[in-house]
Amino acid sequence: MKYDLLRNIIKDTERIIFGEEIDKKYLTDGLNLDYGEADVLVFVENGEEISNIIKFANENLIPITPRGAGTCLTGATIPNKKGIVLDLSKMNNILELDEENFNITVEPGVLLQDVQVYVEERGLFYPPDPGEKASTIGGNISTNAGGMRAVKYGVTRDYVRELEIVTGNGETITVGSKTIKNSSGLDLKDLVVGSEGTLGIITKATLKLIPKPKNTVNILISFEKLEDAIKSVSKIIKLNANPTAIEFMERNIVENSEKYLNLKLPSNIGNAYLILTFDGEEKEIILNYTNAKEAAINSGALDFKVLNENEAIDTWKIRGALASSVMEFNEQLPIDIVVPINKTSEFVEFTNKSGDKHDLQVIYFGHAGDGNTHVSIIRNGMEKVNWKKKSYDLAYELYIKSHELNGLPSGEHGIGLSKKEFFKNVTGEKELRYMKGLKAVFDKNNILNEGKVYC
Template sequence: MSVQYDDLKDLVKNENQIMIDNIPDEYLTDTLKRLRGYADVVIKPTSTEEVSKILKWAYEREVPVTPRGAGTNLVGSTVPDHGGIVLDLSLMNHILELDYETLTATIEAGVLLQDFQQYVEEKGLFYPPDPGEKTASIGGNISTNAGGMRAVKYGVTRDYVMGLEIVLADGRILNVGSKNIKDSSGLSLKNLIVGSEGTLAIITKCILKLIPKPEISISVVVPFDSLESGLESVLTIIKENANPTAIEFVERKVIKLGEAFLKLSFPYPNAQAYIILTFDGKKDEVSANLSRIKEVVLHKSALNFIILDDKKLSENVWKIRSVLVKAVEAVSEQEPVDIVVPINKTLEFIKYVNKLEKETEMQMVSFGHAGDGNVHLCVVRGNRVESEWIKEKHENMAKLYSKAYELGGITSGEHGIGLTKKEYFLNETKNINLELMRKIKSDFDEKHILNSHISYNL
């Protein structure tokens, strides 16, 4: 059947919302810009009703639909690998309600994380999920169940999604979840949508849980003479019940890339590795926790305990931590990995990474969320020619994922599966799990028009 994409112009308010042919490259790729798909049309809806009409139109004609928000995805989830429609939700970016009585906010899916966090904090409230990419959309965060640096204390995006308005592949609109704190009323359709990477439905609105803004937040840099000694201290820190907001680990060689990228300085440059901690809450509580953890880590093998009570220094430390992937990418092409292992296996996994790096002579840069076992790696191309890079990268990635599964880990903690991790996910996931996922996909989207090129859909 020949598809007349001009018909879509009748479904939106004005023609400026549609691009047919000559699609800009930004809509055909993700933030790394290495994978490239193709699309027949880009549509930027401004309402749930427009999304509904577009999906109904696409479903009747079996036209593939690839949803996207801010386009910050790292694994190819936003690459329109099968052509058809790219559905850009960035114009649906309004904060619709702030409900002080239920401590919730209702927003559209295209609202950017940084804008939402700033808005609620100005109102004395707090939205804890804090993934590194602050320019991501909230809808994208929900679609990948983004975690971030504060997950060790506050949890991940799923823990703050109370309700969703979604549009099914055939255009039907429904609401899942609500402002109610408890819900034991049937299967949780809301939790199926969270983390589904746009494969089950299009998220148009979100009801998000908020908490009161902490009175104070203080960060600390703890330098070590090796990454191993730093990671060995993490379980000790957790067991002290000091309730840190963030526990990050990073090697000095990675910090140097971040310093060069931003032209900023990181404290205690003679260390080989660092643990970065944050504590928030009441002032007296934070002060007591800082004292307790300082004593514990200095008793272990920490070289120092640097409290970042200077606001500018604290901002610089977190800026450097937040740009590490971009800093590595600025030096060499790299493959970002966000493997998760049980927290007591983090050190064992990192030791394996270092061993594999020496054996293969392929640089593997390690950092991540030590408090929840989420290891971020940059597998670095260096000066390899294309054929060598593709072959060796594939071999080493397969070994990394296999080791993670051996330790009880999983493929992705917050980036999602997308296109780049699909092979490893499928290889390491039991057939019965995949079978159930595929059945759920078919029940939501019988014709498989929504992001069906990624993850478990093949």
């Protein structure tokens, strides 16, 4: 059996698992709905092992599916071509903290939450904040994860300085630089960020840090209608209120989360809410949220509540569990479409009408400050064949609408396997040809995440 030769690379037999002995959790993604098959699961511990495994895979034309914590929602970690599942979760060391240059270097399997805690204990701050804190840094980089703080601080790409990767050809290269500026040749780093494991496997990442903000204040604003809440966002931004986060949600999905967590939102006024966070110096924060209050009241806000510490913790727990509260009791098709900020309200209105048209329950929430709407299409016990068709048809309409609004099929989850068809429908043939051409340079035999994203 050719896979037995992997034992020459991985001496520890406990880190190689074959065929039917592979636990199903390594054959799926964060939704645990669809499963692939794999010939072998390998837990790697360093870049040399990864390089040797990729070279072995090239010699034998074996597909490789990389994975970290497996929290993705688009099927990127599902082994759709069998072959090798390459698990990087054991590469979870923080390698270096350079406080003078505001850098931290980590292995790809380090969890986001561990990086955040580690640097904040030392007075530093890593701003990217996707909802799944138990995701890995390697996964965040591979999808260019965004999260709640993107409106002020940007996304993962903005905090990646240097990457060590093993390409699909088995070569180890370093892309980017630990320096703040870099105008030296093509920036291959930015090709790797967001490439979803199709170009190479990240083995080491140097991330940019900033000083930890001195103060943080959270605000809950209530509205009668979601349309009024979303329309207030542009006004808040125009007044230079500089919020760290602006999240929107409706009463019906909040109630799911409240029951799921046995918590209550600090306000029961209205049917729609914005959660705002402000950070920085105390005087700056007060000025900023005073400006935000003016914009919100002028947009029809019913209540503007400055949250105490416990209220803020409960509010963000409720916001963080919006998707989980649905997944706990129901199957869903999650979508994370992004449109220009001023088109968010139009997209949400269209989503409502499309849900009614297809007789499907649709809930939504998201990052109002950057136009990223998370839509969940709910199965509600519908017969499987009917559910697959109707949810597909509705999703297709939403992706087409987002394209009409100059939006994109994913703001932060990536394309993976489940969005590939939709992505290709709204992406030009020339653009796809260039993507595939770059893929051929990094991965000449197309062994990394074959059949996903643009492949």
